[in-house]
Amino acid sequence: xxxxxxxxxxxxxxxxxxxxxxxxxxxxxxxxxxxxxxxxxxxxxxxxxxxxxxxxxxxxxxxxxxxxxxxxxxxxxxxxxxxxxxxxxxxxxxxxxxxxxxxxxxxxxxxxxxxxxxxxxxxxxxxxxxxxxxxxxxxxxxxxxxxxxxxxxxxxxxxxxxxxxxxxxxxxxxxxxxxxxxxxxxxxxxxxxxxxxxxxxxxxxxxxxxxxxxxxxxxxxxxxxxxxxxxxxxxxxxxxxxxxxxxxxxxxxxxxxxxxxxxxxxxxxxxxxxxxxxxxxxxxxxxxxxxxxxxxxxxxxxxxxxxxxxxxxxxxxxxxxxxxxxxxxxxxxxxxxxx
Amino acid sequence: xxxxxxxxxxxxxxxxxxxxxxxxxxxxxxxxxxxxxxxxxxxxxxxxxxxxxxxxxxxxxxxxxxxxxxxxxxxxxxxxxxxxxxxxxxxxxxxxxxxxxxxxxxxxxxxxxxxxxxxxxxxxxxxxxxxxxxxxxxxxxxxxxxxxxxxxxxxxxxxxxxxxxxxxxxxxxxxxxxxxxxxxxxxxxxxxxxxxxxxxxxxxxxxxxxxxxxxxxxxxxxxxxxxxxxxxxxxxxxxxxxxxxxxxxxxxxxxxxxxxxxxxxxxxxxxxxxxxxxxxxxxxxxxxxxxxxxxxxxxxxxxxxxxxxxxxxxxxxxxxxxxxxxxxxxxxxxxxxxxxxxxxxxxxxxxxxx
Numbered sequence: 093x094x095x096x097x098x099x100x101x102x103x104x105x106x107x108x109x110x111x112x113x114x115x116x117x118x119x120x121x122x123x124x125x126x127x128x129x130x131x132x133x134x135x136x137x138x139x140x141x142x143x144x145x146x147x148x149x150x151x152x153x154x155x156x157x158x159x160x161x162x163x164x165x166x167x168x169x170x171x172x173x174x175x176x177x178x179x180x181x182x183x184x185x186x187x188x189x190x191x192x193x194x195x196x197x198x199x200x201x202x203x204x205x206x207x208x209x210x211x212x213x214x215x216x217x218x219x220x221x222x223x224x225x226x227x228x229x230x231x232x233x234x235x236x237x238x239x240x241x242x243x244x245x246x247x248x249x250x251x252x253x254x255x256x257x258x259x260x261x262x263x264x265x266x267x268x269x270x271x272x273x274x275x276x277x278x279x280x281x282x283x284x285x286x287x288x289x290x291x292x293x294x295x296x297x298x299x300x301x302x303x304x305x306x307x308x309x310x311x312x313x314x315x316x317x318x319x320x321x322x323x324x325x326x327x328x329x330x331x332x333x334x335x336x337x338x339x340x341x342x343x344x345x346x347x348x349x350x351x352x353x354x355x356x357x358x359x360x361x362x363x364x365x366x367x368x369x370x371x372x373x374x375x376x377x378x379x380x381x382x383x384x385x386x387x388x389x390x391x392x393x394x395x396x397x398x399x400x401x402x403x404x405x406x407x408x409x410x411x412x413x414x415x416x417x418x419x420x421x422x423x424x425x426x427x428x429x430x431x
Numbered sequence: 432x433x434x435x436x437x438x439x440x441x442x443x444x445x446x447x448x449x450x451x452x453x454x455x456x457x458x459x460x461x462x463x464x465x466x467x468x469x470x471x472x473x474x475x476x477x478x479x480x481x482x483x484x485x486x487x488x489x490x491x492x493x494x495x496x497x498x499x500x501x502x503x504x505x506x507x508x509x510x511x512x513x514x515x516x517x518x519x520x521x522x523x524x525x526x527x528x529x530x531x532x533x534x535x536x537x538x539x540x541x542x543x544x545x546x547x548x549x550x551x552x553x554x555x556x557x558x559x560x561x562x563x564x565x566x567x568x569x570x571x572x573x574x575x576x577x578x579x580x581x582x583x584x585x586x587x588x589x590x591x592x593x594x595x596x597x598x599x600x601x602x603x604x605x606x607x608x609x610x611x612x613x614x615x616x617x618x619x620x621x622x623x624x625x626x627x628x629x630x631x632x633x634x635x636x637x638x639x640x641x642x643x644x645x646x647x648x649x650x651x652x653x654x655x656x657x658x659x660x661x662x663x664x665x666x667x668x669x670x671x672x673x674x675x676x677x678x679x680x681x682x683x684x685x686x687x688x689x690x691x692x693x694x695x696x697x698x699x700x701x702x703x704x705x706x707x708x709x710x711x712x713x714x715x716x717x718x719x720x721x722x723x724x725x726x727x728x729x730x731x732x733x734x735x736x737x738x739x740x741x742x743x744x745x746x747x748x749x750x751x752x753x754x755x756x757x758x759x760x761x762x763x764x765x766x767x768x769x770x771x772x773x774x775x776x777x778x779x780x781x782x783x784x785x
Binding site: 111116241244248261361362363380395 | 589592593595596597598599600601602604605608609629686689690693694696708712721724727731734735738739741742743746
């Protein structure tokens with residue numbers, strides 16, 4: 093059955109990407125006011141009403157990979173084939189292939205988001221476990237309240253406050269960019285330190301507003317596990333306390349957090365559009381916003397697709413590793429036909 | 432509410448048997464309930480008890496108070512506070528200086544407080560539209576899929592899984608750019624276009640446990656139709672769960688809508704909390720001087736308080752999940768309810784609250 097689970101999971105990931113790609117084709121092609129109308133309108137504006145229809149079509153084709161004169165299904169097949177080969181069209185604003193712009197930007201988004209995700213969960217899990225162990229103490233009560241409050245601040249509000257205070261007012265941190273222009277790019281300490289310095293504020297704004305919900309989740313899970321019979325049995329058997337804490341309580345309390353992590357992956361990558369715009373951090377979300385601002389549809393749709401693919405892959409990896417950690421995964425019940 | 436929750440209750444529904452009779456199948460109920468009594472019981476069970484449970488938790492109390500405040504601001508407040516006009520006051524007046532402009536003014540001399548109050552009604556409409564859409568979609572898909580099972584379930588869950596994986600904010604942005612929605616109702620629905628998927632999955636797994644219960648089995652044997660079973664037997668048990676998630680979807684709508692207005696992605700015709708942040712951030716030069724910080728902070732604090740209230744409310748109403756607390760409240764309103772395991776947050780709250 094395990095093999096079946098992996099096959100099913102892989103098929104689902106592939107199908108999700110396929111569905112989103114089809115959706116983006118539908119949006120590009122069919123929506124009124126979409127890129128095709130936009131390019132046409134722009135050319136009419138530039139050259140008067142007697143523009144060459146063929147020229148418009150070839151322009152549209154080179155930018156969006158859609159040939160408007162073909163029948164719909166041919167357009168669709170062409171579009172999907174081009175996508176499979178990594179061709180996302182040409183950015184109208186930067187006049188460069190979309191895939192090149194985004195390929196260069198993606199690692200930076202992954203860099204910021206991976207660190208944020210790791211920190212959010214490291215802090216959340218540790219804090220939640222401590223809170224559960226001294227449940228009802230003053231530390232527990234006050235931390236619960238603070239976590240709840242921090243969680244009710246949108247991350248972009250935190251981002252604006254941080255960039256305002258630490259960036260513009262105090263100038264402790266840069267207000268934009270990935271690294272300073274005067275450092276040599278490479279695996280040297282100076283460059284890494286500089287990159288971290290630039291990524292610091294985006295990471296902090298995500299972590300500070302995000303760890304609370306994870307800490308509360310971990311606290312709830314731990315309290316539930318601590319009340320289980322097998323914990324009492326383990327204590328009665330005289331197992332060392334740190335073994336109980338790590339192997340019994342820790343493991344069983346962390347497992348349900350996996351769902352939260354998968355949701356967070358989508359949340360973080362999706363949020364990069366707002367976050368990277370505030371910090372002018374040229375990652376994939378930043379380019380998606382640039383695409384929207386300048387009505388550069390190929391860039392916008394390309395970034396949308398790539399963000400989705402990144403999230404699908406992230407969740408896919410999380411799902412597969414979850415199967416490794418929790419032997420119960422993949423044996424879903426309730427699948428039978430009923431009533 | 433399922434009947435098994437009230438084991439010691441002797442309201443005659445045909446179930447209570449007097450000791451002396453040997454043949455249990457020939458018993459009749461000991462008394463009858465008048466229509467009035469039935470209404471009273473329903474009222475007790477559905478309105479009085481939940482309100483009491485909510486009220487007994489300070490988080491839910493504070494949360495309800497905050498939510499009520501915003502609702503009042505969006506309904507009555509709009510009548511009391513004059514809409515702001517350009518140059519009605521001095522430019523960039525600091526807050527709490529002049530009570531004609533309690534929160535100060537922006538660079539155009541607009542009253543910030545009036546702007547915030549008058550942005551509330553569209554915000555509330557957006558929240559209601561989004562939360563209702565997400566909750567109804569999730570409940571329909573989740574209950575049907577969970578109860579029906581089989582290939583219908585597999586198809587619906589495949590769609591749900593795909594929607595869950597697609598990152599919500601970029602999808603919303605793409606739709607918003609293409610559709611350019613102006614009506615708050617439409618904006619609300621676009622913002623939750625895939626937010627319902629996670630909730631639908633959660634509701635489905637709840638339904639899976641419910642459909643094996645005895646009382647559902649009994650209804651099925653009696654030949655009651657699927658829709659009636661779903662409506663009368665299964666849905667009531669899910670109501671608290673759905674309520675908590677309604678509140679969480681509301682928070683999703685606030686977060687994304689303000690974020691998108693702040694970025695200027697959604698078209699707007701009047702001031703709005705996100706639009707105010709946008710102006711303060713981009714045009715006011717608020718970033719370089721401390722004298723305009725209140726312009727930025729006023730909408731921010733407005734959002735944070737509302738979102739804090741919603742979180743507190745949903746944490747507090749989590750107690751509605753606990754059938755014991757409910758049963759006690761239904762039978763004796765004065766019952767003490769300090770429960771140890773109430774500290775445990777339910778999954779529902781954590782799953783969707785991002």
